[in-house]
Amino acid sequence: MARWFVDRMPQRGIPSVSLRRLLPGAKFVGCPDWEVTGCAVDHRRLDPGQVFVAVRDARYDGHGHVREALDRGAAGVVVEREIPEAGRLQAVVGDARAAHARICQALAGEPSERLATLGVTGVQGKAIVSLMARAIFEAAGLRCGMIGGSGWTDGVTARPLGVAEPAGAWPGGAAGLASILSYMVERQCHAGVIEVGAEALESRALEGVTFQAAVATDLAVPAGTSPDAALRRRRAKARLFRKIAPGGAAIVNDDDPNAEILGGLNLDARRVSFGLARPDRVDLSAIIQRVDASGTGFLLLGYGRPTPVRLRLVGERHVSHALAAAALAWSMHVDVGAVVAGLESIAGIAGHLESVDAGQPFDVRVDEASDAATLSRALSALRSITAGRIHLILSAHGGQDRETRRAASHVAETAADRVVLTLGDPRAEDPDACMDDMLGGFRRPGKVHVQPDRRRAIEAALSDARPGDAVLIAGKGRNAYQIFADRVVPFDDAAVARTFLNAGRVRAALARRA
Numbered sequence: 001m002a003r004w005f006v007d008r009m010p011q012r013g014i015p016s017v018s019l020r021r022l023l024p025g026a027k028f029v030g031c032p033d034w035e036v037t038g039c040a041v042d043h044r045r046l047d048p049g050q051v052f053v054a055v056r057d058a059r060y061d062g063h064g065h066v067r068e069a070l071d072r073g074a075a076g077v078v079v080e081r082e083i084p085e086a087g088r089l090q091a092v093v094g095d096a097r098a099a100h101a102r103i104c105q106a107l108a109g110e111p112s113e114r115l116a117t118l119g120v121t122g123v124q125g126k127a128i129v130s131l132m133a134r135a136i137f138e139a140a141g142l143r144c145g146m147i148g149g150s151g152w153t154d155g156v157t158a159r160p161l162g163v164a165e166p167a168g169a170w171p172g173g174a175a176g177l178a179s180i181l182s183y184m185v186e187r188q189c190h191a192g193v194i195e196v197g198a199e200a201l202e203s204r205a206l207e208g209v210t211f212q213a214a215v216a217t218d219l220a221v222p223a224g225t226s227p228d229a230a231l232r233r234r235r236a237k238a239r240l241f242r243k244i245a246p247g248g249a250a251i252v253n254d255d256d257p258n259a260e261i262l263g264g265l266n267l268d269a270r271r272v273s274f275g276l277a278r279p280d281r282v283d284l285s286a287i288i289q290r291v292d293a294s295g296t297g298f299l300l301l302g303y304g305r306p307t308p309v310r311l312r313l314v315g316e317r318h319v320s321h322a323l324a325a326a327a328l329a330w331s332m333h334v335d336v337g338a339v340v341a342g343l344e345s346i347a348g349i350a351g352h353l354e355s356v357d358a359g360q361p362f363d364v365r366v367d368e369a370s371d372a373a374t375l376s377r378a379l380s381a382l383r384s385i386t387a388g389r390i391h392l393i394l395s396a397h398g399g400q401d402r403e404t405r406r407a408a409s410h411v412a413e414t415a416a417d418r419v420v421l422t423l424g425d426p427r428a429e430d431p432d433a434c435m436d437d438m439l440g441g442f443r444r445p446g447k448v449h450v451q452p453d454r455r456r457a458i459e460a461a462l463s464d465a466r467p468g469d470a471v472l473i474a475g476k477g478r479n480a481y482q483i484f485a486d487r488v489v490p491f492d493d494a495a496v497a498r499t500f501l502n503a504g505r506v507r508a509a510l511a512r513r514a
Helices: 002-012 062-071 096-107 126-139 173-186 198-202 227-242 259-263 316-331 336-344 372-383 402-415 431-439 454-464 493-502 505-513
Strands: 027-029 051-053 076-079 090-092 116-121 144-147 151-153 158-160 191-195 211-216 244-253 270-274 285-292 295-301 307-311 363-367 390-396 418-423 470-474 481-483 488-490
Touching (some): 051 062, 062 076, 076 096, 096 173, 116 227, 126 191, 126 316, 144 173, 198 227, 227 244, 227 259, 285 316, 295 316, 307 336, 316 372, 363 372, 363 493, 372 390, 372 402, 372 470, 390 454
Parallel strands (some): 076 090, 116 191, 211 244, 244 270, 363 470, 390 470
Antiparallel strands (some): 144 151, 151 158, 285 295, 295 307
16 A cells, blocks of 8 residues: 555645655755655665655664665655765654654645544554444544554445554555545545554654544553553553644543543643543543343433433443543534434444344353453453353463463453353464463362363353353454464354354253253
8 A cells, every 4th residue: 555655646736745844853964855755664665756764673674775775766765874875865863653654644635634533542442432433423424434453444435454464553554544544535534533552653653643632441551561561552642642733632531540641641632531430520421221131221421411322232341432432522513413323323343242143042242352351341241131150261362471361260260150261362372381371360270161172162152051141252352263373264253153053053952951
């Protein structure tokens, strides 16, 4: 997409941009300024006349390829240190990645200044809040684009990102993001919702993007994150809130003890708050009235009068997500009727307590919960709507430390009635070691059914369920594959469960018990 983006720019009436205007703090070598018509960060894909931006990461340092870029016809280079062999036409900057992102946004025509760009960040709930916000804007009759972790839409056509994209990234990096936003402008979108991960912020891909509003679902960090990594993530989220335009909205979750850190970062933005714990001190709150298998009913507070909402998602956590999306809409002066219609239009979120119904007399849900906090919330929501026992398929993943795994096991043993331990995505780790770490978190590991084969584990839990029970298949959600050290295997939890249920083997098992 980066090549497509660069080649298209002259056709949009933006033949060039001033590098001095974009990078006022840069040191120019050999000239006071020059006009840029295209840019590239990979010297192998650079077209003659483009500027080469020498970015660095763990695997690539563009500074070592300046000569190749010039040989391919680079008009100049943007570098983080002066390169003698580059001659004239080089701009020395402190952060080449940030410079590249600014150039891309300028060449795209500054799309974030031509539509209401809304950012959603946080460890939990980014995808859900983004979907809810888009549904609200669409219910208001306003075309809304969205960029999420698994795909993006320009308000007309949805496109997947694919499993090859790293977490928090977009196809083509900063250039791809600029291209997607310009697509939204072309499609006459009123707003564009961007699901913003810490990785995207740390990589500076959002430099040059102006937000009209941003919301943080929480300020937590993933379990097992080192103190240094946790600090970097929080600083990254702070960058998002500093990008809010003057008069825009900085939206924080009052139920998060660290919310005020973000709320006071941008004094030019309006502080908007939401939360459930203290309705008297927030702009938007809710009173939960019922939770059952069909969803969650609550009164939305903050639009002048209590407004009933019948959310088709189960659990208090989704009410908090709904409030975050409603706060985005409220900050953009969207009518409460559209807020309700948008929230109620969402029948389910893939991989978040997603129901698998094949006519069986018990509840089956698929959820991506893979650590103690998310697993606890999912089990708590399921317990609130289940009269019988809860059967849990617990997943052992690679890439987690022992403390994280054992904390999840402790939650499983405490909150579920029966546990089947199986493999999730061991990745490069020894599968047996992953399973052993998980077993170490149980006080009575002898009561855990251990079945490394994921298909057999799901079938065992379904076979053991009785009328009125609930089965939670946790750990992967709708990630339709298993990742091992030497292979990637197609595997969809919901499809496996549905196939087994449709085969009638559950009914046969229930008949034998009767």
